Amino acid sequence: xxxxxxxxxxxxxxxxxxxxxxxxxxxxxxxxEYRATREKAGxxxxxxxxxxxxxxxxxxxxxxxDFDAAILFADILLVPQALGADLWxxxxxxxxxxxITDMAGVExxxxxxxxxxxxxxxxxxxKILSGALPAxxxxxxxxxxxxxxxxxxxxxxxxxxxxxxxKLMQENPAAFDALMARITAATIEYLSAQINxxxxxxxxxxxxxxxxxxxxxxxxxxxxxxxxxxxxxARHPGIPIIAFPREAGDGYIGFARATGADCVAIxxxxxxxxxxxxxxxxxxxxxxxxxxxxxxxxxxxxxETRRVVKxxxxxxxxxxxxxxxxxxxxxxxxxRMIEAIRx
Ligand code: CP3
Numbered sequence: 001x002x003x004x005x006x007x008x009x010x011x012x013x014x015x016x017x018x019x020x021x022x023x024x025x026x027x028x029x030x031x032x033e034y035r036a037t038r039e040k041a042g043x044x045x046x047x048x049x050x051x052x053x054x055x056x057x058x059x060x061x062x063x064x065x066d067f068d069a070a071i072l073f074a075d076i077l078l079v080p081q082a083l084g085a086d087l088w089x090x091x092x093x094x095x096x097x098x099x100i101t102d103m104a105g106v107e108x109x110x111x112x113x114x115x116x117x118x119x120x121x122x123x124x125x126x127k128i129l130s131g132a133l134p135a136x137x138x139x140x141x142x143x144x145x146x147x148x149x150x151x152x153x154x155x156x157x158x159x160x161x162x163x164x165x166x167k168l169m170q171e172n173p174a175a176f177d178a179l180m181a182r183i184t185a186a187t188i189e190y191l192s193a194q195i196n197x198x199x200x201x202x203x204x205x206x207x208x209x210x211x212x213x214x215x216x217x218x219x220x221x222x223x224x225x226x227x228x229x230x231x232x233x234a235r236h237p238g239i240p241i242i243a244f245p246r247e248a249g250d251g252y253i254g255f256a257r258a259t260g261a262d263c264v265a266i267x268x269x270x271x272x273x274x275x276x277x278x279x280x281x282x283x284x285x286x287x288x289x290x291x292x293x294x295x296x297x298x299x300x301x302x303x304e305t306r307r308v309v310k311x312x313x314x315x316x317x318x319x320x321x322x323x324x325x326x327x328x329x330x331x332x333x334x335x336r337m338i339e340a341i342r343x
Contacts, residue, residue: 268322
């Protein structure tokens with residue numbers, strides 16, 4: 001049966017005259033109504049764990065813009081927290097977590113079936129959204145990929161080069177592999193529960209995939225993604241999955257074939273024309289306008305948006321930014337981008 005929602009049609013391999021569009025971080029600090037709701041919730045994590053308010057901020061961008069998808073409002077670092085890591089956010093700096101440095105740290109994590117105790121409010125948010133979205137809007141659930149999540153759990157924060165994770169991988173591969181296995185298993189359960197609650201698509205964010213090269217890319221970016229996708233497709237036949245191995249470079253080539261992903265999201269370090277020739281040949285791609293255009297606007301926003309649409313026009317495409325929209329973006333530029341796509 002052919003799906004009717006535009007995002008699902010693209011994920012089904014259909015080439016559409018106008019690509020469907022949504023935006024990474026479409027609910028976020030560039031919107032004054034988001035900042036107001038976050039204030040009301042107290043802080044970012046309280047907002048993530050408050051189903052009514054999390055659903056509210058998910059819906060806010062849809063009231064301004066006619067996006068084809070909504071993405072669940074949550075964070076990739078809720079999985080480490082559900083596994084027992086301490087997690088907090090330092091304003092202006094980013095996330096902080098208790099660190100994992102050895103096998104004892106991995107073994108001290110909570111058992112797999114304990115994660116839902118923490119994550120139940122997220123499933124509740126998905127349920128609320130699945131009853132509240134406009135009929136043409138697709139609900140996307142998500143999780144971090146094991147490598148990206150591990151980099152935060154090992155370093156206890158975001159790092160430029162993911163050095164602490166690479167160091168543990170080399171110096172204590174048994175502990176590193178055990179941690180990856182724990183995260184992979186938790187991610188399968190977490191995404192499966194989101195799908196049961198009403199997510200129609202799931203996306204796997206591997207934001208730091210670019211720092212894995214050669215055999216390490218295959219072992220720690222491709223293989224865990226294969227494991228997650230295989231398990232989800234077995235439990236939920238037909239569930240479409242988007243994978244985002246950010247800054248993978250040549251690693252994008254064949255990524256969909258290697259992992260079973262229905263769509264590969266492309267970051268904005270990659271030339272759209274290159275991605276059309278080398279990645280879109282295997283199916284749907286998502287991307288890849290630079291988020292800086294949401295700040296700078298002007299004629300270039302329009303011409304670059306049209307260039308991305310044109311570059312991907314011969315195959316299945318979901319229009320998106322190459323990374324999340326930033327807090328300094330001008331909300332009017334989002335309307336201009338959508339106009340340039342559809343106009
Ligand atoms: O896209 C969406 O609108 C859905 C919600 C979403 C958030 N984070 C909300 C958020 C999603 C999909 C994420 C994914 C995420 N979180 C990633 C992968 C994608 C990427 O950006 O590469 C990563 C690495 C994280 C971890 C994380 N969360 C960091 C490093 C930070 C701090 C940096 C920042 O932007 O402030 C966050 C905080 C965060 N996650 C915010 C939002 C809206 C900002 C929190 C705030 O309101 O202050």
